[in-house]
Every structure is written in structure tokens, then in C-alpha cells.
Amino acid sequence: MLGAPICLAFARFRLVRSYASHPVPPLRSSSMHGVSRSLRQVSRRAAKQASTKPALLQCARTLVTKAAAAQPTIAAVQSAKAGASSGEWHAYPSLALARSIQTAVCAVLDSRWARNGVLCSAWQRRRGSDLPLARLRLPPTHPRPRLRYTNRIANHTPIVLPIHSIPARSYATNQQGSVGRIKTVIGAVVDVQFDSDDLPPILNALEVQGFEHRLVLEVAMHLGENTVRTIAMDGTEGLVRGHKVVDTRNPIMIPVGPGCLGRIINVIGEPIDERGPIKATTYRPIHAEPPAFVDQSTAPEVLETGIKVVDLLAPYARGGKIGLFGGAGVGKTVLIQELINNVAKAHGGFSVFTGVGERTREGNDLYKEMIETGVIQLNNDKSKTALVFGQMNEPPGARARVALTGLTIAEYFRDDDGQDVLLFIDNIFRFTQAGSEVSALLGRIPSAVGYQPTLSTDMGGMQERITTTKKGSITCVQAVYVPADDLTDPAPATTFAHLDATTTLSRGIAELGIYPAVDPLDSKSRMLDPRIVGQEHYDVATATQRILQAYKGLQDIIAILGMDELSEEDKMTVERARKIQRFMSQPFAVAEVFTGIKGELVPLKETIKSFKSILAGEMDHFPENAFYMVGNLDDVKAKAERLAKELADSEN
Known part of the structure; x- marks a missing residue:
């Protein structure tokens, strides 16, 4: 066993030390006897359990720790730091003793394991690190003593080390980060082992060197033995053990600023639109703290979108979160484009669209449509939106972080430029889904329905x-997918807790040709409060919802018996409800190339005034068709005159 050789080495080793011809006085026999006795006691206990290499390591480290316990106090070491000289070194023999014991243990371990061909790299890395000698921080101008250690038992070659060359642990942030090697690759999970104890913190970004493309790894866990577990931000196909990995000393850093407008970037800030590098001088980490309470604005304020049905019935909160519900083909993309266009016109603000885990085709179609409608202008710097994509073909690490990348760009425009920014996340459910995949890959115990145990924390940290x-x-508009239409599912239920408003797009309304196909009875907002929007706005909105609800209740009777069976009051309700329903349609500027109708951006005051007039019966003498695809009541009157003229011309 290992205990007996180590005890023999400690009993017979001799320290030879030279510095400026001043020999070190021999240690008192009582001190040496006490150290040797404690070493023998520890070694006997450790030798009984030293059947594996980790046990051997623990045995050796315990011996060194016991030997180093005889060193002087920290205060004494600090005084030596201030005035160490050649005549004072003999006052600290325990420092040399600790280093000598370290050398003796290394000699025995090296010789024993070398014969068996099982040199332990972990022990070799431990040699020369975190030693008591490293605590003697001598002034730069002070002459450096040199120590000579001789182990006669192991017949080891004398080792001469200057004190300043003994490495000590450092937490300083340097340009050159720690270097490690890939140890394990399991799909998107990569374990990296470092040569030193200077491990990268959690959420730091690591870069793989010598790979076919730039591969960024984000630290997720510390496993011990200088090993960290990371999540890859790109595919790991072709990655092998032994690849060199360098710590960037920072989280994932992405370019921000005007240079991102009109461009498409991925989760790590690289352009993917084949238009060259991003022209940016500022880089920000994707992980950041929320604004401090003292910096936040607590006064509720409505963000005017210029879309009548939204501003009247489900107004958006400035700086709020809005859930956008809707299936395929009901106009989500067009509504998003119009919101981007209106925010840019009315507020001069910018927009950021983040595609999280959706189809690549949809992202490509959105980009092409934005170019056609002028939201993105390739020939100049007048683009008002930036696109960030991490689509469903990306690994879970990218899908779990791409929303933070888009949010970081939006934060720059808010905090540095003072803009009212519109952030779109499509789809927020995929963000939760990717987090669940990452959690499973890391081996965490799942919570309800298999979601990650940190679901609320992850969602809250972003929201x-x-x-x-x-x-x-x-102001964030988040498309929300509800799995199996189950609103109690933990993913959408957690999202609902953060939403300030919901905008629901109805396929039934879209089939009537009314766009935007916003369901006025299913869309809600906490901003629809008389203390926030005012009493007039609140009264008009609630009256509009009441008459639409009454019309919905009469539709079955109309379908079975017809309009003639209704009372005069119900007939008036149906006529006004149909006019209101058609008046909620609105021509969009981004759809002008398809409809040929000029887009309308309607101010909130004009919207309230128009619906109030319809409810009061002031527009009863105008036909229903005059209310379709117009902006305000002046447009209704102009369209009614045009329709009357066309009808008269057709009769003649």
C-alpha cells in the first residue's frame, strides 16, 4: 500500500537549502517528531482505504494538508511580505517543510504510478498550485530566493524553483481565458475539462478552436475535477474529444445598434443574410439584469398602434406584454408587419422580430414580404426592424437563447437611444419547449408534464x-401556441401570468373577409380601465362589446327564422352591430401592394369618436358596405357617396 512508503519518505528525507550562504538552522526534534507522528497516524488510516486512484489522491492531499498546518499565521506571512530579507528566512522553516513534504509525496507517487503506467494527471496538475509559498507576495524589486529540495529515498533529481515561478490561483479577468479540452460529446451537451482550477463561471461562453465553423458553448454546470458541462449553440456534428476550447471570459456577446437594422442574425450575433458583416461598434451580453425599480416608469400608459380594433377594445400597454393567438392563414404576419410600420411612423421607434423555434420557411417569407412592403430597405439605412432567427432546425441551446438575443438588441434601443421599441417573439411556447429540452439533457429532474423545474424562473427572467x-x-408581442388547446398546460399558463393583453385572431372573422381578423369578444387588456384610458374610452368600448355580444346571440334566430321575425329593437341592434363589425376592418399600409387600397393609421381619439357616433345612431342612414375597409367616418361618407354614384350610373 501507499501509506508505508510515504511514512518512510517523511521519516528519512533531508532538507538542503541555500540562500546567500545562510544555512537554515536544523528543526527542533520535538517539532519534527510531532509532524512525523501525525503523518504516520493519517497515513495508516488512509492506507486502509487507498484501493483506487481517487483514494490515493485524497491520501496524499491529506498528508500535505497536515504538514502545512505547521506554517506561520497569515499575519506573520504578511509581515514577511513587507520586509523579507536573507537574514529572516530561517524564522519560517515550516514553509520550506511544507514544500519539502509536497516534493516527497510527488516523488513517491510518480515513481510508484510510473511503474504501473497509471500516472494520474489530476495529481500532476495539483503539484505546484495553491502552496503556502505562493502566499509570500514579495515586492517586485526584492531578490528572489531559490529553494533546493533533495529526496534521497526516491533518488529524485534535485528540483530548483524560484518562489515567483510557483503558480497561484488567480481570478483576474485577462484577455487570454482558460484553455480546456473536450472530454465528452453527447448531442448538444459537451463536457470540457480544464488544466487549472480557473474554471469559467456559469453562463460564460466558450469557443471551440480548430473546428470547421465557429462553435460557441455556454457553461451550464460545474461537475468537479475541473470539468464543466456546456450547451452547444450550434450543431456538434464532427466534434471529437480533445478539441481545444477557450474561455471568452464573458457571456455570449452580440452586436447591437443601428447596424443590426435590416439584417438577420443568429443567436450568437452572426449575420445569416449573406450581406456581409454587421457594422456595429457596440457589443452586449445576452444575459442581463432587469432595470432597477428606480429606473422603471410606474405610470400606466397606452401605446397607440393606429389599428382601430386593437386601440379601442384591447389597448396595448406601453412597455407591456401582449399575447397574439391565431392559427395559420388568419393574418398574424400582416398584423405584425403593420404594427412594425405604424410604430415606426407614429413613434419613430424600431422593431425587433425574433423567430424562436418556428419554420424556416416562415422566416424566409417574412423577410421577403418585409422587403416588398418597404419595412426593410436594402439600398439605404432607413430600415426600421432587425430580425433574429433561431428556427426549429437549430439545437435546443440556440432556441433557448435566441429570444434573449433579440431582447438584448431591443434593450439597446430603449436604454441608449430612448426609443419605444416593439419586440416580436414567435413563438414564446418554443422558448419554453427548448428550455425543457436543455433541462432534460442536463439531467435535471422534470416537474409537471415533463417541463423543466425552473420553468417559472426562466420565463420570469426574460419577461x-x-x-x-x-x-x-x-412593448412585446408574443405569439402563443397552446398545446392541444389546453390552457391549463404549464407552458401557456406560465406565460399568461406575465401578459398585459391578449389579441385573438379568429378564423370565422377572417372568412367574412374582415381584416385584421381580431375577435372583439375574445381579446382582452388590463389597460381597459376608466382610471387608465378615461371614462369615455371605457364606455364606448364596453358598449361596443355589448352590442356585438347581443348580435352574436341573435345569429341563431336569424339563421333559422330570418330578420323579419326580430323585433324592431333587435333589428336596429343587428344593423348597428354589422356596421361596427365592418368598421373594425382597416386597410393596412403593408398590404397596399395586394389590395390596392391606401393604408390608414387612425389616431385613438378619432377611433373613439367614430364608434361613439355609430353607437348613437348618427350613421344609421349609411349602407353597410360604406363601413368596410375605411379609416374614419369621413372615409365612410366619401365611400357612401361613391357607391351611390356608381349605383346611379349603373341604373342609367
Whole structure:
């Protein structure tokens, strides 16, 4: 066993030390006897359990720790740091003793394991690190003593080390980060082992060197033995053990600023639109703290979108979160484009669209449509939106972080430029889904329905960064997918807790040709409060919902018996409800190339005035068709005159 050789080495080793011809006085026999006795006691206990290499390591480390316990106090070492000289070194023999014991243990371990061909790299890395000698921080101008150690038992070659060459642990942030090697690759999970104890913190970004493309790994866990577990931000196909990995000393850093407008980037900030590098001088980490309470604006304020049905019935909060519900083909993309266009026109603000885990085709179609409608202009710097894509073909690490990348770009425009920024996340459910995949890959115990145990924490950490400050705001529109239409599923239920408003697009309304196909009875907002929007706005909105609800209740009777069986009051309700329903349609500027109708951006005051007039019966003498695809009541009157003229011309 290992204990007996180590005890023999400690009993017979001799320290030879030279410095400026001043020999070190021999240690007192009582001190040496006490150290040797404690070493023998520890070694006997450790030798009984030293059947594996980790046990051997623990045995050796315990011996060194016991020997180093005889060193002087920290205060004494600090005094030596201030005035160490050649005549004072003999006062600290225990420092040399600790280093000599370290050398003796290394000699025995090296010789024993070398014969068996099982040299332990972990022990070799331990040699020369975190030693008591490293605590003697001598002044740069002080002459450096040199120590000579001789182990006669192991017949080891004398080792001469200057004190300043003994490495000590450092937490300083340098340009050159720690270097490690890939140890294990399991899909998107990569374990990296480092040569030193200077491990990268959690959420730091690592870069693989010598790979076919740039591969970024994000630290997720510390496993021990200088090993960290990371999540890859790209595919790991072709990655092998032994690849060199360098710590960047920072989280994932992405370019921000005007250079991102009109461009498409991925989760790590690389352009993917084949238009060259991003022209940016500022880089920000994707992980950040929410704004401090003192910097946030607590006064509720409505963000005017210029879309009548939204501003009247489900107004958006400036700096709030809005859930956008709708199936395929009901106009989500067009509504998003119009919101981007209107925010740019009315507020001069920018928009950021983040595609999280959706189809690549949809992202490509959106990009092409934005170019056709002028939202993105390739020939100049007048683009008002930036696109960030991490689609469903990406690994879970990218899908779990791409929303934070888009949010970081939006935060720059809010905090540095003072803009009212519109942030779109499509789809927020995929963000939760990717987090669940990452959690499973890391081996965490799942919670309800298999979601990650940190579901609320992950969602809250992102949602709390979306807020209004005294400089600007981020208003986030999040497309929400409800799995199996189950609103009690933990993923959508967690999302609902953060939403300030919901905008639901109805296929039934879209089939009537009414766009935007917003369901006025299914869309809600916490901003629809008389203390926030005013009493007039609140009264008009609730009256509009009441008459539409009454019309919905009469539709079955109309379908079975017809309009003639209704009372005069119900007939008037149906006529006004149909006019209101058609008046909720609105021509969009981004759809002008398809409809040929000029887009309308309607101010909120004009919207309230128009619906109030319809409810009061002031527009009863105008035909229903005059209310379709117009902006305000002046447009209704102009269209009614045009329709009457066309009818008269056709009769003649």
C-alpha cells in the first residue's frame, strides 16, 4: 500500500537549502517528531482505504494538508511580505517543510504510478498550485530566493524553483481565458475539462478552436475535477474529444445598434443574410439584469398602434406584454408587419422580430414580404426592424437563447437611444419547449408534464426585462401556441401570468373577409380601465362589446327564422352591430401592394369618436358596405357617396 512508503519518505528525507550562504538552522526534534507522528497516524488510516486512484489522491492531499498546518499565521506571512530579507528566512522553516513534504509525496507517487503506467494527471496538475509559498507576495524589486529540495529515498533529481515561478490561483479577468479540452460529446451537451482550477463561471461562453465553423458553448454546470458541462449553440456534428476550447471570459456577446437594422442574425450575433458583416461598434451580453425599480416608469400608459380594433377594445400597454393567438392563414404576419410600420411612423421607434423555434420557411417569407412592403430597405439605412432567427432546425441551446438575443438588441434601443421599441417573439411556447429540452439533457429532474423545474424562473427572467423605463419602452408581442388547446398546460399558463393583453385572431372573422381578423369578444387588456384610458374610452368600448355580444346571440334566430321575425329593437341592434363589425376592418399600409387600397393609421381619439357616433345612431342612414375597409367616418361618407354614384350610373 501507499501509506508505508510515504511514512518512510517523511521519516528519512533531508532538507538542503541555500540562500546567500545562510544555512537554515536544523528543526527542533520535538517539532519534527510531532509532524512525523501525525503523518504516520493519517497515513495508516488512509492506507486502509487507498484501493483506487481517487483514494490515493485524497491520501496524499491529506498528508500535505497536515504538514502545512505547521506554517506561520497569515499575519506573520504578511509581515514577511513587507520586509523579507536573507537574514529572516530561517524564522519560517515550516514553509520550506511544507514544500519539502509536497516534493516527497510527488516523488513517491510518480515513481510508484510510473511503474504501473497509471500516472494520474489530476495529481500532476495539483503539484505546484495553491502552496503556502505562493502566499509570500514579495515586492517586485526584492531578490528572489531559490529553494533546493533533495529526496534521497526516491533518488529524485534535485528540483530548483524560484518562489515567483510557483503558480497561484488567480481570478483576474485577462484577455487570454482558460484553455480546456473536450472530454465528452453527447448531442448538444459537451463536457470540457480544464488544466487549472480557473474554471469559467456559469453562463460564460466558450469557443471551440480548430473546428470547421465557429462553435460557441455556454457553461451550464460545474461537475468537479475541473470539468464543466456546456450547451452547444450550434450543431456538434464532427466534434471529437480533445478539441481545444477557450474561455471568452464573458457571456455570449452580440452586436447591437443601428447596424443590426435590416439584417438577420443568429443567436450568437452572426449575420445569416449573406450581406456581409454587421457594422456595429457596440457589443452586449445576452444575459442581463432587469432595470432597477428606480429606473422603471410606474405610470400606466397606452401605446397607440393606429389599428382601430386593437386601440379601442384591447389597448396595448406601453412597455407591456401582449399575447397574439391565431392559427395559420388568419393574418398574424400582416398584423405584425403593420404594427412594425405604424410604430415606426407614429413613434419613430424600431422593431425587433425574433423567430424562436418556428419554420424556416416562415422566416424566409417574412423577410421577403418585409422587403416588398418597404419595412426593410436594402439600398439605404432607413430600415426600421432587425430580425433574429433561431428556427426549429437549430439545437435546443440556440432556441433557448435566441429570444434573449433579440431582447438584448431591443434593450439597446430603449436604454441608449430612448426609443419605444416593439419586440416580436414567435413563438414564446418554443422558448419554453427548448428550455425543457436543455433541462432534460442536463439531467435535471422534470416537474409537471415533463417541463423543466425552473420553468417559472426562466420565463420570469426574460419577461421582467421587458418593461418601461424613464428613457424608453419595450412593448412585446408574443405569439402563443397552446398545446392541444389546453390552457391549463404549464407552458401557456406560465406565460399568461406575465401578459398585459391578449389579441385573438379568429378564423370565422377572417372568412367574412374582415381584416385584421381580431375577435372583439375574445381579446382582452388590463389597460381597459376608466382610471387608465378615461371614462369615455371605457364606455364606448364596453358598449361596443355589448352590442356585438347581443348580435352574436341573435345569429341563431336569424339563421333559422330570418330578420323579419326580430323585433324592431333587435333589428336596429343587428344593423348597428354589422356596421361596427365592418368598421373594425382597416386597410393596412403593408398590404397596399395586394389590395390596392391606401393604408390608414387612425389616431385613438378619432377611433373613439367614430364608434361613439355609430353607437348613437348618427350613421344609421349609411349602407353597410360604406363601413368596410375605411379609416374614419369621413372615409365612410366619401365611400357612401361613391357607391351611390356608381349605383346611379349603373341604373342609367
